[in-house]
Amino acid sequence: MVHPTPxxxxxxxxxxxxxxxxVVSILHxxxxxxxxxxxxxxxxxxxxxxxxxxxxxAVQELVRAVPARWVLCIVLLGLGHHLLxxxxxxxxxxxxxxxxxxxxxxxxLVLMLDGVVAVALGVSWL
Amino acid sequence: MAIxxxxxxxxxxxxxxWLLQRLSALYLGGFVLFAAGRLLxxxxxxxxxxxxxxxxxxxxxxxxLFFFGLLLHSWVGIRSVFMDYLKPMWLRFAAQGVTxxxxxxxxxxxxxxxxxxxx
Numbered sequence: 001m002v003h004p005t006p007x008x009x010x011x012x013x014x015x016x017x018x019x020x021x022x023v024v025s026i027l028h029x030x031x032x033x034x035x036x037x038x039x040x041x042x043x044x045x046x047x048x049x050x051x052x053x054x055x056x057x058a059v060q061e062l063v064r065a066v067p068a069r070w071v072l073c074i075v076l077l078g079l080g081h082h083l084l085x086x087x088x089x090x091x092x093x094x095x096x097x098x099x100x101x102x103x104x105x106x107x108x109l110v111l112m113l114d115g116v117v118a119v120a121l122g123v124s125w126l
Numbered sequence: 127m128a129i130x131x132x133x134x135x136x137x138x139x140x141x142x143x144w145l146l147q148r149l150s151a152l153y154l155g156g157f158v159l160f161a162a163g164r165l166l167x168x169x170x171x172x173x174x175x176x177x178x179x180x181x182x183x184x185x186x187x188x189x190x191l192f193f194f195g196l197l198l199h200s201w202v203g204i205r206s207v208f209m210d211y212l213k214p215m216w217l218r219f220a221a222q223g224v225t226x227x228x229x230x231x232x233x234x235x236x237x238x239x240x241x242x243x244x245x
Contacts, residue, residue: 032207036204039196043232043239046239050180053173053174083155083159090151
């Protein structure tokens with residue numbers, strides 16, 4: 001059988017305007033990957049913090065110093081988004097917010113709460 | 127002639143990963159919220175308080191489960207990212223191999239931290 005259009009079809013992702021659910025979903029992926037990349041460093045700091053009072057203080061100092069402070073802020077923002085979007089996905093599995101309107105509302109809610117987390121982090125930590 | 131569809135391998139592929147990802151998510155999310163709540167409620171600033179909290183037996187066990195769940199969750203998540211974006215088979219297998227070894231190493235390290243008994 002001959003297909004009317006040549007296959008496989010390659011979509012140009014830059015020409016597609018993602019709906020809000022798509023934005024939340026891709027950010028879920030990006031933040032998850034970021035969190036995995038942060039894992040070795042987090043575990044290293046966790047190990048150091050438990051070794052002695054001096055090393056605990058050194059870790060405290062490290063996370064307060066400027067480059068690490070920003071990185072930590074981004075990682076925590078990623079964690080916040082991953083958690084919020086994850087909760088949305090679990091609710092979708094339970095068919096909560098599955099309608100088009102509900103899914104949009106949930107997506108915007110996640111993005112709004114991301115903003116709240118960002119502001120809270122910015123005020124308390126930056 | 128009867129064909130055993132399941133033996134072909136595709137019918138159930140991914141179902142256990144799908145379930146694992148959600149079950150681990152529940153524990154990870156619950157633990158993160160618990161730990162964040164505990165630390166925000168009563169911040170821990172001294173080494174002694176930190177060590178006593180983290181290395182108490184219930185916390186050690188909860189953290190061991192957490193790291194175990196984290197590695198499973200990371201593995202399933204990263205694996206699906208690789209399956210979507212890394213098309214050449216050799217590249218995907220290489221990346222998955224490196225990731226798997228890395229995650230296993232982190233898991234063993236976490237167990238050493240929690241149960242190694244050094245501090």
